[in-house]
Amino acid sequence: MEIVARWRALVASSASLDLESWEREHAGLVAATAAILEQGGPDRDEVIAAFRAARGVDEELRSALAGVLLPAPGLALEDPEALLDHPEVRPIAGLIRIRPALALTVLRQSDQQVDVEIHRSWFAGSPAQIACVDGGAPAPEVDLAPRRPDGRPLTHVLQVDLRAESRNQGADRLAGAGLPDDGILNLFHDLETLGTQAHDDPSAWRVTWRAVPDDDVALVPPRDPATPPAVLLNPQMMLTIERPADRSQLGGEDAERLARLSALVEAHPYDSNPPFDPVGDLDDHFDEAVGDEADPPCPWDDDFVPVEPLSRMGGFGEAGHGGALHAVLRDRLPLEPGDGYVLLLAVSPRAVESELATLASMEPLEPEARRVLAAPLEVWARARDGARRDVANVWCFLGDR
Secondary structure, three states: OHHHHHHHHHHHOOOOOOHHHHHHHHHHHHHHHHHHHHHOOHHHHHHHHHHHHOOOOOHHHHHHHHHHHOOOHHHHOOOHHHHHOOOOOHHHHHHOEEEEEEEOOEOOOOOOOOOOOOOOOEEOOOOOEEEEOOOOOOOOOOOOOOEOOOOOEOEEEEEEEHHHHHHHHOHHHHHHOOOOOOOEEEEEEOOOOOOOOOOOOHHHEEEEEEOOOOOOEEEEOOOOOOOOOOEEEOOEEEEEEEOOOOHHHOOHHHHHHHHHHHHHHHHHHHHOOOOOOOOOOOHHHHHHHHOOOOOOOOOOOOOOOOOOOOOEEEOOOHHHHOHHHHHHHHHHOOOOOOOOEEEEEEEOHHHHHHHHOOOOOOOOOOHHHHHHOOOOEEEEEEHHHHHOOOOOOEEEEEOOO
Protein backbone atom coordinates (compact mmCIF):
# COMPACT_ATOMS: atom_id res chain seq x y z
CA MET A 1 0.00 0.00 0.00
CA GLU A 2 1.36 3.42 -0.96
CA ILE A 3 0.73 5.13 2.39
CA VAL A 4 2.56 2.41 4.33
CA ALA A 5 5.44 2.48 1.82
CA ARG A 6 5.71 6.25 2.35
CA TRP A 7 5.84 5.74 6.12
CA ARG A 8 8.60 3.16 5.70
CA ALA A 9 10.56 5.56 3.50
CA LEU A 10 10.17 8.41 6.00
CA VAL A 11 11.33 6.23 8.89
CA ALA A 12 14.33 5.05 6.85
CA SER A 13 15.30 8.61 5.87
CA SER A 14 14.96 10.19 9.30
CA ALA A 15 18.73 10.45 9.68
CA SER A 16 19.37 11.87 6.20
CA LEU A 17 16.51 14.34 5.68
CA ASP A 18 16.84 17.88 6.97
CA LEU A 19 14.39 18.75 9.73
CA GLU A 20 12.19 21.02 7.62
CA SER A 21 11.78 18.39 4.88
CA TRP A 22 11.09 15.66 7.45
CA GLU A 23 8.41 17.71 9.23
CA ARG A 24 6.73 18.59 5.94
CA GLU A 25 6.59 14.95 4.80
CA HIS A 26 5.49 13.81 8.27
CA ALA A 27 2.62 16.33 8.38
CA GLY A 28 1.44 15.20 4.96
CA LEU A 29 1.54 11.54 5.96
CA VAL A 30 -0.36 12.18 9.19
CA ALA A 31 -3.12 14.02 7.31
CA ALA A 32 -3.34 11.36 4.59
CA THR A 33 -3.38 8.47 7.10
CA ALA A 34 -6.00 10.19 9.26
CA ALA A 35 -8.24 10.56 6.20
CA ILE A 36 -7.84 6.85 5.41
CA LEU A 37 -8.68 5.82 8.97
CA GLU A 38 -11.77 8.00 9.08
CA GLN A 39 -13.02 6.82 5.69
CA GLY A 40 -12.61 3.16 6.65
CA GLY A 41 -12.70 0.21 4.30
CA PRO A 42 -9.81 -1.86 2.87
CA ASP A 43 -7.24 0.96 3.05
CA ARG A 44 -7.84 1.34 6.80
CA ASP A 45 -7.52 -2.42 7.19
CA GLU A 46 -4.11 -2.29 5.50
CA VAL A 47 -2.86 0.45 7.82
CA ILE A 48 -3.93 -1.58 10.86
CA ALA A 49 -2.36 -4.74 9.37
CA ALA A 50 0.94 -2.90 8.86
CA PHE A 51 0.82 -1.63 12.45
CA ARG A 52 0.33 -5.17 13.75
CA ALA A 53 3.00 -6.69 11.49
CA ALA A 54 5.61 -4.16 12.64
CA ARG A 55 5.37 -5.26 16.28
CA GLY A 56 8.66 -6.74 17.39
CA VAL A 57 10.05 -6.35 13.86
CA ASP A 58 10.08 -2.64 12.99
CA GLU A 59 9.41 -0.65 16.12
CA GLU A 60 10.09 2.69 14.44
CA LEU A 61 7.37 2.06 11.86
CA ARG A 62 4.98 0.77 14.51
CA SER A 63 5.59 3.85 16.64
CA ALA A 64 5.04 6.16 13.68
CA LEU A 65 1.74 4.50 12.75
CA ALA A 66 0.64 4.41 16.40
CA GLY A 67 0.94 8.18 16.55
CA VAL A 68 -1.95 8.45 14.09
CA LEU A 69 -3.87 5.23 14.74
CA LEU A 70 -4.16 5.14 18.54
CA PRO A 71 -6.24 7.65 20.53
CA ALA A 72 -4.68 8.91 23.78
CA PRO A 73 -7.14 8.34 26.65
CA GLY A 74 -4.87 10.12 29.15
CA LEU A 75 -4.91 13.34 27.13
CA ALA A 76 -8.63 12.90 26.48
CA LEU A 77 -9.28 13.23 30.22
CA GLU A 78 -8.25 16.86 29.82
CA ASP A 79 -10.03 17.36 26.47
CA PRO A 80 -12.77 14.78 25.80
CA GLU A 81 -13.74 16.53 22.56
CA ALA A 82 -10.27 15.79 21.19
CA LEU A 83 -10.97 12.08 21.61
CA LEU A 84 -14.24 12.35 19.68
CA ASP A 85 -12.38 14.18 16.91
CA HIS A 86 -9.76 11.44 16.52
CA PRO A 87 -9.94 9.82 13.04
CA GLU A 88 -10.61 6.38 14.52
CA VAL A 89 -13.44 7.76 16.66
CA ARG A 90 -14.99 10.48 14.51
CA PRO A 91 -17.19 8.08 12.46
CA ILE A 92 -18.97 6.93 15.66
CA ALA A 93 -18.76 10.19 17.64
CA GLY A 94 -22.43 10.95 17.08
CA LEU A 95 -23.50 7.54 18.43
CA ILE A 96 -21.69 7.57 21.77
CA ARG A 97 -21.19 9.72 24.83
CA ILE A 98 -18.09 9.83 27.01
CA ARG A 99 -17.88 10.78 30.66
CA PRO A 100 -15.00 10.76 33.16
CA ALA A 101 -15.15 8.54 36.22
CA LEU A 102 -13.00 7.66 39.21
CA ALA A 103 -11.59 4.17 38.62
CA LEU A 104 -11.34 2.24 41.89
CA THR A 105 -8.09 0.52 41.01
CA VAL A 106 -6.46 -1.79 43.53
CA LEU A 107 -3.29 -0.70 45.28
CA ARG A 108 -0.54 -2.71 43.58
CA GLN A 109 1.47 -3.51 46.67
CA SER A 110 2.75 -6.94 47.59
CA ASP A 111 1.27 -7.19 51.07
CA GLN A 112 -1.40 -4.44 51.10
CA GLN A 113 -0.05 -3.37 54.50
CA VAL A 114 0.57 0.38 54.27
CA ASP A 115 -0.23 3.45 56.29
CA VAL A 116 -4.00 3.96 56.27
CA GLU A 117 -3.34 7.70 56.19
CA ILE A 118 -1.80 7.32 52.72
CA HIS A 119 -4.39 5.00 51.21
CA ARG A 120 -7.74 5.90 52.69
CA SER A 121 -10.10 3.92 50.44
CA TRP A 122 -10.74 0.18 50.33
CA PHE A 123 -13.06 -2.68 49.48
CA ALA A 124 -14.53 -4.87 52.26
CA GLY A 125 -13.04 -4.51 55.75
CA SER A 126 -14.73 -1.97 58.02
CA PRO A 127 -15.47 1.75 57.70
CA ALA A 128 -12.91 4.04 59.28
CA GLN A 129 -13.66 6.64 61.92
CA ILE A 130 -12.68 10.30 61.75
CA ALA A 131 -11.09 12.15 64.65
CA CYS A 132 -9.53 15.59 65.01
CA VAL A 133 -5.74 15.51 65.24
CA ASP A 134 -5.57 18.38 67.75
CA GLY A 135 -7.65 16.50 70.30
CA GLY A 136 -10.83 18.41 69.54
CA ALA A 137 -14.26 16.92 69.23
CA PRO A 138 -14.50 14.00 66.80
CA ALA A 139 -16.06 14.59 63.44
CA PRO A 140 -19.82 14.05 63.23
CA GLU A 141 -20.55 10.38 62.61
CA VAL A 142 -23.29 8.54 60.81
CA ASP A 143 -24.51 5.02 61.48
CA LEU A 144 -21.60 2.82 60.43
CA ALA A 145 -23.27 -0.41 61.51
CA PRO A 146 -26.59 -0.37 59.64
CA ARG A 147 -29.05 -3.27 59.83
CA ARG A 148 -32.09 -4.44 57.95
CA PRO A 149 -35.46 -4.17 59.73
CA ASP A 150 -35.14 -7.86 60.68
CA GLY A 151 -31.94 -7.06 62.56
CA ARG A 152 -29.50 -8.56 60.09
CA PRO A 153 -26.33 -6.45 59.80
CA LEU A 154 -25.42 -5.06 56.40
CA THR A 155 -21.94 -5.86 55.11
CA HIS A 156 -19.44 -3.08 54.46
CA VAL A 157 -18.55 -3.23 50.75
CA LEU A 158 -16.56 -0.08 50.04
CA GLN A 159 -15.09 3.12 51.44
CA VAL A 160 -13.91 6.04 49.28
CA ASP A 161 -12.30 9.13 50.79
CA LEU A 162 -13.40 11.81 48.32
CA ARG A 163 -11.49 14.59 50.04
CA ALA A 164 -8.25 12.65 49.60
CA GLU A 165 -9.12 11.96 45.95
CA SER A 166 -9.89 15.63 45.41
CA ARG A 167 -6.31 16.32 46.42
CA ASN A 168 -4.91 13.43 44.40
CA GLN A 169 -6.93 13.88 41.19
CA GLY A 170 -8.02 17.51 41.38
CA ALA A 171 -11.41 18.89 42.40
CA ASP A 172 -12.19 19.90 38.79
CA ARG A 173 -11.69 16.33 37.59
CA LEU A 174 -14.00 14.94 40.26
CA ALA A 175 -16.59 17.57 39.41
CA GLY A 176 -16.34 16.54 35.75
CA ALA A 177 -17.26 13.02 36.84
CA GLY A 178 -20.24 14.38 38.79
CA LEU A 179 -18.67 13.47 42.14
CA PRO A 180 -18.37 15.45 45.40
CA ASP A 181 -14.88 16.69 46.19
CA ASP A 182 -15.15 16.22 49.93
CA GLY A 183 -16.33 13.78 52.56
CA ILE A 184 -16.08 10.01 52.92
CA LEU A 185 -18.52 7.64 51.25
CA ASN A 186 -19.32 4.13 52.50
CA LEU A 187 -21.46 1.43 50.89
CA PHE A 188 -23.22 -1.35 52.83
CA HIS A 189 -25.32 -4.20 51.39
CA ASP A 190 -26.95 -7.43 52.54
CA LEU A 191 -25.35 -9.17 49.49
CA GLU A 192 -28.51 -11.05 48.62
CA THR A 193 -31.20 -8.56 47.56
CA LEU A 194 -30.89 -8.13 43.80
CA GLY A 195 -32.82 -4.89 43.42
CA THR A 196 -34.03 -6.00 39.99
CA GLN A 197 -37.69 -5.87 41.06
CA ALA A 198 -39.51 -2.70 42.01
CA HIS A 199 -40.88 -4.41 45.13
CA ASP A 200 -37.38 -5.16 46.51
CA ASP A 201 -36.73 -3.58 49.91
CA PRO A 202 -34.16 -0.72 49.77
CA SER A 203 -33.29 -1.31 53.43
CA ALA A 204 -31.09 -4.09 52.01
CA TRP A 205 -28.45 -1.47 51.24
CA ARG A 206 -27.23 1.85 52.51
CA VAL A 207 -24.85 4.50 51.24
CA THR A 208 -23.50 7.03 53.75
CA TRP A 209 -21.63 10.26 53.16
CA ARG A 210 -19.73 11.88 56.02
CA ALA A 211 -18.46 15.44 55.95
CA VAL A 212 -14.83 15.95 56.92
CA PRO A 213 -14.09 19.05 59.06
CA ASP A 214 -11.93 21.75 57.52
CA ASP A 215 -9.30 21.41 60.25
CA ASP A 216 -6.77 18.60 60.29
CA VAL A 217 -8.28 15.19 60.89
CA ALA A 218 -6.98 11.68 61.23
CA LEU A 219 -8.51 8.64 59.65
CA VAL A 220 -8.67 6.16 62.50
CA PRO A 221 -8.30 2.52 61.41
CA PRO A 222 -11.26 0.22 62.04
CA ARG A 223 -11.92 -0.58 65.67
CA ASP A 224 -12.10 -4.32 65.17
CA PRO A 225 -8.60 -5.70 64.43
CA ALA A 226 -10.20 -8.87 63.11
CA THR A 227 -11.51 -6.99 60.08
CA PRO A 228 -8.67 -4.86 58.67
CA PRO A 229 -9.04 -3.15 55.31
CA ALA A 230 -9.21 -6.10 52.95
CA VAL A 231 -8.26 -4.59 49.59
CA LEU A 232 -6.71 -1.11 49.58
CA LEU A 233 -7.35 1.17 46.61
CA ASN A 234 -5.27 3.59 44.57
CA PRO A 235 -7.94 5.34 42.47
CA GLN A 236 -7.21 6.79 39.02
CA MET A 237 -9.28 8.95 36.69
CA MET A 238 -10.65 7.21 33.61
CA LEU A 239 -13.06 7.73 30.72
CA THR A 240 -16.23 5.69 30.30
CA ILE A 241 -18.30 5.26 27.16
CA GLU A 242 -22.05 4.96 26.86
CA ARG A 243 -22.88 2.52 24.09
CA PRO A 244 -25.94 3.13 21.89
CA ALA A 245 -29.07 1.57 23.36
CA ASP A 246 -29.96 0.43 19.85
CA ARG A 247 -26.95 -1.59 18.66
CA SER A 248 -28.45 -1.77 15.16
CA GLN A 249 -27.17 1.77 14.66
CA LEU A 250 -23.64 0.33 14.51
CA GLY A 251 -22.45 -1.34 11.32
CA GLY A 252 -19.69 -3.94 11.35
CA GLU A 253 -16.77 -1.51 11.11
CA ASP A 254 -18.36 0.98 13.52
CA ALA A 255 -18.96 -1.80 16.04
CA GLU A 256 -15.31 -2.78 15.75
CA ARG A 257 -14.21 0.85 16.27
CA LEU A 258 -16.35 1.09 19.40
CA ALA A 259 -15.06 -2.22 20.78
CA ARG A 260 -11.42 -1.13 20.33
CA LEU A 261 -12.05 2.30 21.83
CA SER A 262 -13.88 0.82 24.82
CA ALA A 263 -11.05 -1.62 25.43
CA LEU A 264 -8.51 1.20 25.21
CA VAL A 265 -10.17 3.50 27.75
CA GLU A 266 -10.87 0.56 30.10
CA ALA A 267 -7.21 -0.51 30.04
CA HIS A 268 -5.84 2.97 30.65
CA PRO A 269 -6.34 3.03 34.46
CA TYR A 270 -4.55 -0.34 34.71
CA ASP A 271 -1.61 1.10 32.80
CA SER A 272 -1.51 4.33 34.84
CA ASN A 273 -1.69 2.58 38.22
CA PRO A 274 1.96 2.07 39.22
CA PRO A 275 3.04 -0.29 42.01
CA PHE A 276 3.29 1.39 45.39
CA ASP A 277 6.88 0.50 46.29
CA PRO A 278 8.14 2.44 49.33
CA VAL A 279 11.08 0.09 49.99
CA GLY A 280 11.95 -0.91 46.43
CA ASP A 281 11.13 -4.61 46.70
CA LEU A 282 8.45 -4.95 44.01
CA ASP A 283 10.48 -4.79 40.79
CA ASP A 284 11.06 -8.53 40.50
CA HIS A 285 7.45 -9.33 41.42
CA PHE A 286 6.10 -6.87 38.85
CA ASP A 287 8.43 -8.03 36.08
CA GLU A 288 7.46 -11.63 36.71
CA ALA A 289 3.77 -10.77 36.53
CA VAL A 290 3.73 -8.58 33.40
CA GLY A 291 6.64 -10.17 31.55
CA ASP A 292 9.52 -8.53 29.75
CA GLU A 293 7.65 -7.58 26.57
CA ALA A 294 8.68 -4.05 25.63
CA ASP A 295 5.67 -3.50 23.38
CA PRO A 296 2.67 -5.34 24.81
CA PRO A 297 -0.41 -5.76 22.61
CA CYS A 298 -2.96 -2.98 22.38
CA PRO A 299 -6.63 -3.14 21.31
CA TRP A 300 -5.61 -2.81 17.64
CA ASP A 301 -3.56 -6.05 17.86
CA ASP A 302 -5.17 -9.42 17.20
CA ASP A 303 -3.80 -10.97 20.39
CA PHE A 304 -4.96 -8.23 22.76
CA VAL A 305 -7.06 -9.59 25.65
CA PRO A 306 -9.54 -6.99 26.99
CA VAL A 307 -9.25 -6.23 30.69
CA GLU A 308 -12.10 -6.73 33.10
CA PRO A 309 -14.27 -3.58 33.44
CA LEU A 310 -13.03 -1.72 36.48
CA SER A 311 -14.96 -0.73 39.57
CA ARG A 312 -15.67 2.99 39.45
CA MET A 313 -17.47 6.01 40.82
CA GLY A 314 -19.41 7.94 38.21
CA GLY A 315 -19.38 7.29 34.48
CA PHE A 316 -21.83 5.02 32.68
CA GLY A 317 -23.35 1.71 33.76
CA GLU A 318 -25.54 -1.06 32.42
CA ALA A 319 -28.81 0.23 33.89
CA GLY A 320 -28.45 3.39 31.86
CA HIS A 321 -29.29 1.52 28.66
CA GLY A 322 -33.02 1.33 29.34
CA GLY A 323 -34.92 -1.93 29.61
CA ALA A 324 -36.03 -3.66 32.79
CA LEU A 325 -33.46 -2.13 35.14
CA HIS A 326 -34.22 1.37 33.90
CA ALA A 327 -37.92 0.70 34.50
CA VAL A 328 -37.16 -0.18 38.14
CA LEU A 329 -35.32 3.13 38.55
CA ARG A 330 -38.26 5.05 37.10
CA ASP A 331 -40.60 3.29 39.52
CA ARG A 332 -38.54 3.64 42.70
CA LEU A 333 -36.67 6.89 42.00
CA PRO A 334 -39.17 9.03 40.06
CA LEU A 335 -37.67 12.02 38.30
CA GLU A 336 -38.66 15.66 38.27
CA PRO A 337 -38.48 17.54 34.95
CA GLY A 338 -34.88 18.17 33.96
CA ASP A 339 -33.46 15.50 36.28
CA GLY A 340 -31.83 12.20 35.31
CA TYR A 341 -30.09 9.14 36.69
CA VAL A 342 -26.38 8.97 37.47
CA LEU A 343 -24.21 5.99 38.28
CA LEU A 344 -22.82 6.56 41.76
CA LEU A 345 -20.85 3.32 42.13
CA ALA A 346 -20.07 0.17 40.17
CA VAL A 347 -18.25 -2.71 41.89
CA SER A 348 -16.59 -5.28 39.62
CA PRO A 349 -15.27 -8.29 41.59
CA ARG A 350 -13.59 -9.91 38.58
CA ALA A 351 -11.56 -6.75 38.01
CA VAL A 352 -10.32 -6.88 41.61
CA GLU A 353 -9.21 -10.49 41.18
CA SER A 354 -7.55 -9.60 37.89
CA GLU A 355 -5.68 -6.65 39.38
CA LEU A 356 -4.45 -8.67 42.35
CA ALA A 357 -3.14 -11.30 39.93
CA THR A 358 -0.82 -8.75 38.28
CA LEU A 359 1.54 -9.13 41.23
CA ALA A 360 2.78 -12.69 41.57
CA SER A 361 3.46 -12.25 45.28
CA MET A 362 -0.05 -11.17 46.21
CA GLU A 363 -2.33 -13.64 47.89
CA PRO A 364 -5.86 -14.28 46.54
CA LEU A 365 -8.74 -12.55 48.25
CA GLU A 366 -9.27 -13.52 51.85
CA PRO A 367 -12.49 -15.51 52.45
CA GLU A 368 -14.32 -12.52 53.95
CA ALA A 369 -13.28 -10.23 51.12
CA ARG A 370 -14.26 -12.90 48.60
CA ARG A 371 -17.72 -13.06 50.21
CA VAL A 372 -18.09 -9.28 50.00
CA LEU A 373 -16.87 -9.12 46.40
CA ALA A 374 -18.80 -12.12 45.12
CA ALA A 375 -21.06 -10.33 42.64
CA PRO A 376 -21.06 -7.13 40.58
CA LEU A 377 -23.04 -4.26 42.03
CA GLU A 378 -24.28 -0.91 40.71
CA VAL A 379 -25.58 2.00 42.79
CA TRP A 380 -27.77 4.60 41.06
CA ALA A 381 -29.03 7.98 42.23
CA ARG A 382 -30.94 10.94 40.89
CA ALA A 383 -28.60 13.62 39.58
CA ARG A 384 -30.12 16.32 41.80
CA ASP A 385 -29.64 14.13 44.88
CA GLY A 386 -26.02 13.40 44.05
CA ALA A 387 -25.26 17.07 43.49
CA ARG A 388 -26.35 17.91 47.05
CA ARG A 389 -24.63 14.92 48.70
CA ASP A 390 -27.99 13.28 49.39
CA VAL A 391 -27.28 9.55 49.25
CA ALA A 392 -30.25 8.45 51.36
CA ASN A 393 -32.32 7.57 48.30
CA VAL A 394 -30.32 5.35 45.98
CA TRP A 395 -31.07 2.08 44.23
CA CYS A 396 -28.72 -0.90 44.04
CA PHE A 397 -28.58 -3.69 41.47
CA LEU A 398 -26.74 -6.85 42.53
CA GLY A 399 -25.61 -9.06 39.65
CA ASP A 400 -25.06 -12.78 39.27
CA ARG A 401 -22.40 -14.37 41.39
